[in-house]
Amino acid sequence: MHVTSGDNRSGAHGRNRATAAATAVAIAATGLILVAPTATAATPAKAAAVPTAAAAGADLPFTSVEAENATTDGTAIGPDYTQGTVASEASGRRAVQLAAGQSVEFTLPGAANAVNVSYNVPDGQTGSLAVYANGQDTGKKIALTSKYSYIDTGNIVGSKTHHFFDDSRALLGRDLAAGDKVKLVASSTVTVDVADFEQVAPAADAPAGAVSVTDHGADPTGQADSTQAFTAAINAAKGGTVWIPPGDYQVSGPLPVDDVTLLGAGNWYSVVHSSHFIDQGSAPTGRVGLKNFAVIGEVTERDDASPDNFVNGSLGPDSTVSGMWVQHEKVGLWLTGDNDNLVVRDNRILDTTADGVNLNGNAHNVQVSDNFLRNQGDDSLAMWSLNAPDTGSTFSGNTISQPNLANGIAIYGGTDIGVKDNLIQDTNALGSGIAISNQKFADPFFPLSGTITVSGNTLVRTGAVNPNWGHPMGALRVDAYDSDIDATVNITDTTFTDSPYSAFEFVSGGGTGKQVRNVTVDGATVDGAGTVVVQAETPGAATVSDVKATGVGDSGIYNCPFPQGSGTFTLTQGTGNSGWDTVWNDCSAWPQPK
Structure with missing residues (x-):
């Protein structure tokens, strides 16, 4: 999470099995063409197949093609889930490394006259990618630099050097059709992750x-x-x-x-x-x-x-932010004051060193939808109810890819909040795909209240090891960090694909045994979970129905409230559940991903 001047909200999500620390942070991400990595020693097990599209997410003007799915004489890297590595921050946890003179050639999925490339170059270096279309040199070069990468945040406990990727774009000066070839030739060492191809309309x-x-x-x-x-x-x-x-x-x-x-x-x-x-x-x-x-x-x-x-x-009430390309800022929109009825839609927010969008208290009826966010250095989308509650606001239909030091979407307090139909991919460290949390960071904080609706979201390779806890965070986390969950939390119709660890996590991240309660889960598909489907670590209760799981790594349920003696977590299973009826029975150890 981002911290404004005068606040001290950032910190490590602090808890391990032996002691409870005090502070926290979060994480997550998305992409477009989704790829299933092969399991390695550094890679939790995955399901065999991954969809190439998802119903959730933004309606985007471009189509992404992963470099590892293109033709190349370079070297494939990944998959990797180790914090602090280039491959672990790539979409799909895989990419292609090119030496000088090597290339990667993409087959266009549709008409395009422009390309945006997500890439990494070694620290302190620059370079370029020459662009060829159907074998001909276009004369265009995509500039590459490490200037905006390799971020260190020493105030966030447990973080390592991160934020390895950056984006660079070029208009190609010609119209290309589906099936045409675009080749990128490296001038020096570069890792190419993904290329976004777009048919850009003429200037208005x-x-x-x-x-x-x-x-x-x-x-x-x-x-x-x-x-x-x-x-x-x-x-x-x-x-x-x-x-x-x-x-x-x-x-x-x-x-x-x-x-x-x-x-x-434009x-x-x-x-x-x-x-x-x-x-x-x-x-x-x-x-x-x-x-x-x-x-x-x-x-x-x-x-x-x-x-x-x-x-x-503040932009003031009844404002609109749309069709924007925002890049290389600390935060895209850090919103305080009166932003009632604000609409934020159809924007691209790339390569921020902290949050993409943060509704920082007192946000009423703010609608954030159909945006694409990639490579945030904190939560891609967040609501934080500091000083006054965020109320009646919704994050819907957004696509989030590769936040590298926090959650894809995080709700920290607030009243009657919606998180609907988002696609989130590739969280890297210290966070989940979605976090519904009472972590306050600072006072006065307004905990979750009313009804929190989490529906229709797709989470792909989300969840990560928290180095401060010494164990993983789930893909979707409900966290009574600083106070009991008293809101009604309804989680419906979630799709989990290749979760590296657990799908659902119920926890008190401060390690104080606050209760997670009033939670209903109704409808989920879990296609691959490295450890368990449900990870319950604090007292409370949830009712779970119609959750169907395949490819579960170890057991269906881990239920070990912490600290010991703090109470029990009651998991009531309704109808329609399948594939996760076994229980992890050793609370002195954590299941390892398979």
Whole structure:
């Protein structure tokens, strides 16, 4: 989880079997073409087959192709589930390493004129990938750098150097069809994980009546700072639209926005370079629109005392963020104050050193949907009910891939919250695919209350070993970390694929034996679990029905509340369960993944 200036919320998810530590953090991730790795000594066992598509997740404008499924003369790496390795942070836990002159060639699944590549280069190095189409050199080169990778967060106990991957994109200058070939040739050592192929529409035209930033002196070449020009255009367009023509713009300071829409020609064309784009305590009118442009920062480390975010604070009520490409910020949107009825949809948030989106208390009826998030250095999507409860807000239909130091989706307190129809893939360390938690981090905190609805989510290779606990975290975790779960938690229609450890986990992460109760699980498919289906570690109760499991590593149930003597966890099995009726019977040891 991300920490704002003045807060001390970050820490290790702290508990082992012998002692209870004090603090915590979380983790998870997604991808598009899903791949089943082969089990190795460092890789928990997996089911034999993985679907190539899922009903959950965002409706995306691109299609991803894994490098390990392409043609290459390079070296395949992975699968690996070891924290602190390049392969363990890759989608599918596999990738392709190229030496200078080696290549990986993709067959296009559909029409495309653009590509975005997720890659890693050795620390301190740069390079490029030359792009060939159907055997011809396009003249395009994809720039590679380690500048935004290799992050260390010493304040988070148990973390290692992480955040190995980055994204780099290029317009190809030609239209290609399904079945065409795109080859990437390395100038130096590079690990290619996945390529996103997209048919990008032509740049849009300015709408009638819009106020252009260039008319107020903005420099589309990026040579001069355009902060004053953007501010002047915003002031002139009050109640209307600010137009950002195609170009690259430098904005060095935060912009004031209220009752105005900032609109670009498309997020491949209108690009703003800013590490601190919007930072305001309130926008009294609200009705802010941020649409169809890119904001790319220069954040190379995580400084929790710095507001290096795309949006920091409040946009005001009835605002919309859509069609944005946000990259190389600390946080995408760190939302405090009045953001009532905010809609965040159809955005790409990539390569942040901390959270993707965090509703940081007092968020009412915020809808975050159809977004793609990759390579977050903390929770990809989070609600944290600090100072006031988040209420009536929902994360729905998002695709999350490879957060590398926290959960895919985390709900820390709040009232009447929804987590629906999301696709989450490849958590790496210190977290779960989804966490429903009463971990407070700071006060005043408002625990879970009302009804928490978790429905229709797909979790692929999620869950990870917590080095501070000395054992794993499940793919979907309900955590009475600092206080008993008193909310009604309804978990329905979940799909688990290749969970490296357990599917469901019920725990008090602080090690104090708080109760997880009022939980109903109704409908789940578990296709591969490395250890157990249900991991119960604290007192409380849950009713579980219609959960069908195959490929379970050891036993169906681990039920060992901690600390010893704190109480019992009552697991009531309803109808329709199958494949997980055995029980782990040695509470002095943990089942090992198979």
